[in-house]
Amino acid sequence: MSHQDDSDLVARLKAGDQAAYAQLVNDHAARIYRLALRMMGNETDAEDVLQETFLSAFKSIDNFEERASLSTWLYRIATNAALMRLRRKEPELVSVEEPVERDDGDLLPRQFFDFCCLPEEDFLRAEARAEMLRAIDELPATLRSVFILRDVEGLSTEETAAALDLSISAVKSRLMRARLKLRERLATYFSQGPVIPETRQ
């Protein structure tokens, strides 16, 4: 959606038009819920983040400056709401001042099981899907937000940077760290072969 398309809607929102509010929700609620669900990892918290996002968007619509699109602006509000909530729930995963460049030591690949060409059904198993979601949940929240916006929601590097108030280079470096961590984890998981629940430690 271009900024141009937004401007009519923004004008109506700023004028307090109820139908415009409803349109904003209809246009974006599904996407924001998806983001919230991936960030929070459970439906209850995701719904809270969804409601919080639109409540605070409605409250601050007067401050909306059309440098960003409405969509990026909402992503930004939603990510902040999610991070704030995560900070309360799991402070150890969301240090506010996470160093942007940590020693590469923990990024160096250690698991070299080549799972890229496993039969497709291995990736479609419910177990594998659940493992992929758990892997997102266990990323530090600052990496998780970048990964979700870029690789799950498909935002560009620039849009992600705008939504998270990060520099382009910070987005790239966090995305790389997130992807390497996920790769490491999936390589470990798939190296164990198809999982038979009773025998898995």
Add this chain to the structure above:
Amino acid sequence: MSTVHLQHEHNRETCRQYLESLGDYVEGTLAAELCREIEAHMAVCDNCRIVVNTLAKTITLYRQMPSPELPNAVRERLFAVLDLAPYYRPGPESEDEPDSVT
């Protein structure tokens, strides 16, 4: 397995240098010259070749992950909380079980 491991130890510094370019490499946004360098290295380094393949596969798997739908009940409560209840219309909800998160 152990020979691969030894080779990795041997090239560790080289591998580490390429690590940060791999993201741009798998996205196809890396400068051509550096691409050729990485490809030459992958030809002799199994570990880096595997990391590149599995990194690309990881990204593909997440991009293909089915996206959860917004349940109508959640949508309805959202409209209510926002004082927009009269504007609520149920969305198209698929018959499938929404994919579970936990």
